[in-house]
Amino acid sequence: MNDHGSAADQQNSQSTPGSRLEATGLLAGLGAAIPIVAAPMAGGPSTPALVLAAAEAGGIGFLAGGYKKPDQLSDQISAVRAGISRFGVNLFGVNLFAPNPVAIDKDAFAEYAEALREFAATFDIDLREVEALEDDDDWADKVDLLTADPVPVVSFTFGLPPAGVVRRLRKAGSLVIQTVTNPDEAEQAVALGVDGLVVQSYKAGGHSGTLTPAVPVAQIPLDELLDRAQARVRVPLWAAGGVSTPGAVREALNHGAEAVAVGSVLLRSPESGASETYKSALADENRSETVLTTAFSGRPARALRNSFTDRFHSIAPAGYPAIHHLTSPLRKVAAAAGAAEAINIWAGTGYPDATDQPAGQILRHLAGAE
Structure with a gap:
């Protein structure tokens, strides 16, 4: 070969x-x-x-x-x-x-930011009037x-x-x-x-x-x-x-x-270097399903199902890196706070063997x- x-x-x-x-x-x-x-x-x-x-x-x-x-x-x-x-x-x-x-429509970005706003506010993240950030x-x-x-x-x-x-x-x-x-x-x-x-x-x-x-x-x-x-x-x-x-x-x-x-x-x-919140979520036997989602970054990525994916997976637009930058502050604060339901628990299907x-x-x- x-x-x-x-x-x-x-x-x-x-x-x-x-x-x-x-x-x-x-x-x-x-x-x-x-x-x-x-x-x-x-x-x-x-x-x-x-x-x-x-x-x-x-x-x-x-x-x-x-x-x-x-x-x-x-x-x-x-x-x-x-x-x-x-x-x-x-x-x-x-x-x-x-x-x-992955280009994102400005209206779709604004709608997703609004959908996230209440969820993000519980972590003191303000998503009002946030603009799409594109970089390489x-x-x-x-x-x-x-x-x-x-x-x-x-x-x-x-x-x-x-x-x-x-x-x-x-x-x-x-x-x-x-x-x-x-x-x-x-x-x-x-x-x-x-x-x-x-x-x-x-x-x-x-x-x-x-x-x-x-x-x-x-x-x-x-x-x-x-x-x-x-x-x-x-x-x-x-x-x-x-x-x-x-x-x-x-x-x-x-x-x-x-x-x-x-x-x-x-x-x-x-x-x-995964956070302790992330590591604990991977070890949680009550979690048993992964989902391929754009909810966290605007690109397809496989993560353990949690409250974030349950709530936003079906409405998340494609758009990378704009969606990544939109959700990144929320995910960082949630990880530091031990809030596994609000972070991207990236995991392949073999994660139970970790x-x-x-x-x-x-x-x-x-x-x-x-």
Whole structure:
């Protein structure tokens, strides 16, 4: 399926139950020992400590560049570099949101703000006369940062970077990975010259990486999605979306993935930067349903059902980043107040397997190492 040796064949030979899975292809070339990736989770969960735990376990972790200012991202990169040398590898990545704005109608924005106003007022958030905020998440400055001070891997989600950006990053020495959610997106990404793809299923927690957020995310099982992608492109594939057990990891590898990226299963770990409100909600056995919603950000994202989704999911307009900026102050105050019914509890379908064990232990378990 790729030009890095017959990675799928190697992985299949390693998929004997009870044996540790060994990294191959791109990850092995970077110095990884296991084919497990700690996925980037923007908004706080992905910390330098989580990235370092992934490296210590023999995998690779990603810093989430989304929602951070360039200087904040630079500081986190420096923190990872300061700690990672003790593992004898330079093994980490950075994820950016590639611009793919979803325009919002001003009247629809105003109507949603009004619908939220009473709910937000209970947290002393005033949504009267608020205006839609549109930005590109400091895209150009972050790309400049990563070309001037290269990291081993750069990945993109939400949109496709220009081919020129891919060339700049590769020339600087970074591998470039693109998140895709269907075979058509895979072909578009490969045409840009990326080194590999994260193939993300609809079961993923948090935002879908879909390039067409106005179109319903196709509910294709991950193994079938991998099969379809392999039939269309010949680059390394990393599987993502709902993977939370060693068996699910092996299944993805058996369907041609070179590695598996996990996120929700790490959210309750000590190294996760998720709020205590968020972590407690994930552990709440009274919660049992996830929903793919635009209610929090204006882009489709999977979260645990709560009072916010019950009340606003059906009326939420599409519109990113305007809706994200509208609800962000409310969500931050609610998280600090312990009000789980008012926050975005991002969670993939495998979230019940999340534990409060150390991240490295979780990742090694997924690889069959313990």
